[in-house]
Amino acid sequence: MEQLAFYVLAFVAIISALFMITRINPVHSALWMLLTFFAVAGIFVQLNAEFIAAIQVLVYAGAILVLYLFVVMLLNPKSRGFIKVPVRYTLGTLMAIVVVIQIFATLRSTNVIGKQGTITPEVMKESGNVFLFGKELFSTYLVPFEVSSILLLVAMIGAIALAKKD
């Protein structure tokens, strides 16, 4: 059952990602990206990261995707048909395939399992994902958390400053 769910989610994610990069119309691309994000959220649920799955749907599928759709519809760029540079397609795809093969080679030649932590699935089941997540975020990673809030503030001011008419 778990395997079946994984394969279905992975299939949906990969196919919709492929559709995303091949559609000419950016609105179609954005909607395929939405499907990819939902599939990835399902993968997160499988990985005992329920809170991350919820955040994925809220932030990516909710906020970022709407931002993309807003910009696409605001600019309304004319579709210029299919780009007629087949050399770029072949070279780009080839380069990406080389990178993926490198990653696969690294996976095969390395032992990916390292030092085990303390949060076993039993502990996770007992305390709950959100409890453990919050405890870790607000104790060990408190300073990075505050820094990331400053990053978001700077990004917000920067976005307003860049996009406003002068």
Add this chain to the structure above:
Amino acid sequence: MLLQHYLILSAVLFGIGITGVLIRRNLIVMFMSMELMLNAVNINMAAFSKYLHAMSGQIFIVFIMCVAAAEAAVGLALIISLFRNKQTINADEFNLMSK
């Protein structure tokens, strides 16, 4: 389920993201492909978090999402101001330096 399954899925999604950035000239779709790559990295983080019984992977996902949101906001603002100057979002037409 093996850890490798998740890592391979993540690598494939990352490769699709790289392909999208390399073959497309539409700035918005290039940005979407970058978001896809960040998502692939997130899958890696969550998988290692589960299989190494540690929580830090999931914390880092939140930071990556934070950076992704900031990047999307600033990047789309840049695209808007580029469009205002050139009336296009085709990456090939921003070639002032090469003229």
